[in-house]
Amino acid sequence: MKPSPVAKKTRVTRGHWQWCVLTSVAIALLSIMPQIHLSIIRGRDWNGAFVSSQGDEFYYSAYINALIDGRPRKNDPFDSGQNKSRRGVGESTFSIQFIPPYVISFWARTFRSSASTAMIVLIAAAGFFASLSVIWLIDAVTNNYRLAAAGTFFVLCLGGLAAGSPLYPTLPFLRRYQPAATFPLFFLFNFLLWYSLTGPLKRARICVALACVTLVVRDYDEAIAYFTKTLGFRLVEDSPQPGGQRWVLVAPEGSPGLRILLARAATAAQERSIGNQTGGRVGFFLQTSDFPGTYARLRERGVRFLEEPRSEPYGTVVVFEDLYGNRWDLIAPRGSEGPWIDRPQ
Numbered sequence: 001m002k003p004s005p006v007a008k009k010t011r012v013t014r015g016h017w018q019w020c021v022l023t024s025v026a027i028a029l030l031s032i033m034p035q036i037h038l039s040i041i042r043g044r045d046w047n048g049a050f051v052s053s054q055g056d057e058f059y060y061s062a063y064i065n066a067l068i069d070g071r072p073r074k075n076d077p078f079d080s081g082q083n084k085s086r087r088g089v090g091e092s093t094f095s096i097q098f099i100p101p102y103v104i105s106f107w108a109r110t111f112r113s114s115a116s117t118a119m120i121v122l123i124a125a126a127g128f129f130a131s132l133s134v135i136w137l138i139d140a141v142t143n144n145y146r147l148a149a150a151g152t153f154f155v156l157c158l159g160g161l162a163a164g165s166p167l168y169p170t171l172p173f174l175r176r177y178q179p180a181a182t183f184p185l186f187f188l189f190n191f192l193l194w195y196s197l198t199g200p201l202k203r204a205r206i207c208v209a210l211a212c213v214t215l216v217v218r219d220y221d222e223a224i225a226y227f228t229k230t231l232g233f234r235l236v237e238d239s240p241q242p243g244g245q246r247w248v249l250v251a252p253e254g255s256p257g258l259r260i261l262l263a264r265a266a267t268a269a270q271e272r273s274i275g276n277q278t279g280g281r282v283g284f285f286l287q288t289s290d291f292p293g294t295y296a297r298l299r300e301r302g303v304r305f306l307e308e309p310r311s312e313p314y315g316t317v318v319v320f321e322d323l324y325g326n327r328w329d330l331i332a333p334r335g336s337e338g339p340w341i342d343r344p345q
Contacts, residue, residue, distance in 0.1 A: 031127030065115035067105035100181035133187035275325030291332035
């Protein structure tokens with residue numbers, strides 16, 4: 001028994017999330033592996049210290065600690081908190097990069113943690129969210145979540161080798177707090193850019209749609225009267241054109257899409273095609289959600305039906321002719337199968 005499309009889609013969605021979460025957790029664990037190693041070898045002497053591969057991370061940690069302590073943005077994190085005013089303290093490397101440390105210090109104050117603990121958590125969070133952003137980007141481009149998971153390890157673990165950066169003790173992108181704090185945003189930006197160029201909204205903006213089809217008629221007013229009064233269509237447009245022609249569009253009530261252009265025959269060849277544009281085939285299909293009601297109304301208005309309604313695998317259908325002899329199908333699709341498609345004649 002074949003799985004239903006809904007069940008298949010659910011399994012695919014679960015598969016996406018499983019691979020995404022497992023990859024992100026694996027990268028997060030790999031990111032804090034040096035920290036775990038330090039806590040194991042130091043034991044009770046660990047004292048909450050964090051592993052650092054860059055000499056300036058201690059300065060950034062001190063600045064975060066100053067913000068946790070309530071110091072202003074412009075401050076010297078090494079003055080023991082004596083200078084708590086802005087006077088005499090200018091911009092510095094710390095103060096001009098204020099967004100990441102403000103975010104980090106906010107969460108540290110919220111959970112009553114130290115700057116050292118915040119720096120440790122930042123490593124794990126950076127690894128987790130960086131992998132999420134990378135796997136989303138690769139999956140969006142390739143539409144293959146398994147390849148996206150493998151590609152995430154390749155990008156984050158081996159990408160630094162191309163730049164000559166070592167993989168130990170920490171991965172290059174985990175340098176705190178820059179670029180660790182904002183690194184995922186780069187891939188998130190690329191994902192959103194890709195989605196904006198290829199997503200459903202973009203496809204909807206550039207789609208090509210069939211706007212109308214032409215029905216050759218003998219007289220404009222005669223055709224308008226038939227389609228509006230007999231078939232119950234609405235007159236969408238009736239605009240004069242050069243040479244005595246008119247641009248006449250009609251459409252069924254409630255139909256937002258395809259319209260019929262009623263074009264008066266202008267040549268002998270066009271006159272011969274009136275009523276026979278499709279060589280005797282059914283050429284037009286009028287779909288309804290209320291077959292009995294629509295059928296009864298059309299019969300009362302004098303529409304000429306060529307047969308009795310019949311049930312087909314695709315729905316209920318009956319053939320009728322318009323005032324010129326063109327054949328139409330009045331059809332009610334069965335169930336929720338959607339608009340009817342071509343069938344044998």
